[in-house]
Amino acid sequence: MSYLNNEPIERHTFAVLVDNEPGVLARVIGLFSGRGYNIESLTVAEIDHEKQLSRITLVSRGTRMVIDQIKVQLDRLVPIHTVLDLTDGGPFVERELALVKVVGTGEHRVEALRIADAFRARVIDSTAESFVFELTGSAEKLDAFVDIMRPLGLAELSRTGAAAIARGTATI
Missing domain, CATH: 3.30.70.260 (ACT domain)
Known part of the structure; x- marks a missing residue:
């Protein structure tokens, strides 16, 4: 902190x-x-x-x-x-969406796919030399995925920002 x-x-x-x-x-x-x-x-x-x-x-x-x-x-x-x-109001759910483009061939390509699977990222576009992954989760999860993809050929990143809602019956 x-x-x-x-x-x-x-x-x-x-x-x-x-x-x-x-x-x-x-x-x-x-x-x-x-x-x-x-x-x-x-x-x-x-x-x-x-x-x-x-x-x-x-x-x-x-x-x-x-x-x-x-x-x-x-x-x-x-x-x-x-x-x-929402932070002071009790438990809430917060998620972000990221589109992550990774460019690479050979072992880097295989490793990017393996890691994406572990993070439950979906492949939404694929070429012979690139992938675009779709990933949702906490900001920390997205940050971790991006950090791991950097040495594997991270080429571009687009993030939505937080979407959040209170848990239970509480509403705005």
Whole structure:
């Protein structure tokens, strides 16, 4: 765990319910950049077409004071309906999707396939010299897969960022 002025830096995942209208995402991002907070992961999608609602899932790190400030500042933005700190709210499920292109031949190719199988990655494209793997899981699982693929010919990487939802009956 890292520290800032002897205070632990915490990783928090937020679920934010917003109006699906132009400029809302820019306002959320502006809030973070204006205060010097970093966004590690950001995903946005419409979740209710009739009510015109979207869900933003974002991951940030900071001291407890910074995390509390993020929640307060997000709550103040007008197009935001609900802010839920999934990390503080109890158990939740969080996943990412990655597309990983590995280029190689011979033993590197065989080893990439073997490792992909161990990680339960699916081959979604294959040529004589490359594979594109699809992998879902925690950020740590994806990081581990990418690190192992680097010496085997990792050529390109695309990640979605976190999608998260509370476990049990709790909803946003």
